[in-house]
Amino acid sequence: MVSLIITIFAITFVTSLVSWIGQAVLLEFVYNLYLRAFDPSGSSKRRKLQTEILQKKAELLQTSAQDEFAKWAKLRRSVDKSLTDLNKLNGETAANKAAFSLKFNSVIWFMTTGVQFVVGWWYRKSPVFYLPPGWFGPLEWWFALPFAPKGSVSVGVFQMACKRFLKIGERVVKDVYQKYHSEPRKGTDSPTPSKVVEKEL
Known part of the structure; x- marks a missing residue:
């Protein structure tokens, strides 16, 4: 009987805790941990690519399209290619995050609402x-x-x-x-x- 009281209170507390913190906040936190643990190269690659784009854009702005056309055109092509690579990487990241979000929300639902239903039905009498x-x-x-x-x-x-x-x-x-x-x-x-x-x- 005491174990049932503790179990029900613990399940209700976890459900309330998720509600207090916010499921979106928990998703961001857990997803960032997931990236650090299982895909550290992806985040570093994205940051490196963003830095390179900023540097190339700054160099492009300092290069004259009339006086140094060859250099300007080469920088322009390099910036465009880096932007394409970044957009592709962001698309892959968004797809991975959407899949992770679906699994995460399913787990959260089962750990809160689903478990409450199961416990309520199993111990209904x-x-x-x-x-x-x-x-x-x-x-x-x-x-x-x-x-x-x-x-x-x-x-x-x-x-x-x-x-x-x-x-x-x-x-x-x-x-x-x-x-x-x-x-x-x-x-x-x-x-x-x-x-x-x-x-x-």
Whole structure:
């Protein structure tokens, strides 16, 4: 029974954590780790190519198309080829990221929503814990919905309670964080006119 309580709370906490951080933020973070671990040459190649393009463009701007046409034309062709290579590399990266994103979102869905459904269905008739007899009167049947024994708390109801608890906790943390950062700290004076001028300069 205790293990079931911990399992349900852990699953609900992970789901809430994903929601707090944001799935897009997690995707970027995990994808960057994936590139560093499995494709470090791709990122370095892209950065090297971008640097080369900037250098060649700067040299091209300093070269006269009339006085040094041969050199200018050679630089122009080199810049165009590098841009084509970069666009091709970016296209491959975008395709790889789209495929990675599909797999990542599938894993996240299974670890959160999917696991909640599986646990809720598997333990649909199991009580998470029993309520003290007579404490909630006729409401006892509601805590047992849909299939748990009367007088107990079902998995579905306990999941709802965990979500509500974590939602309140999130709100409290945000309020404390905003209050802490909105209050002026001790020892900080309001900026004097001289400091404002120095900042503007």
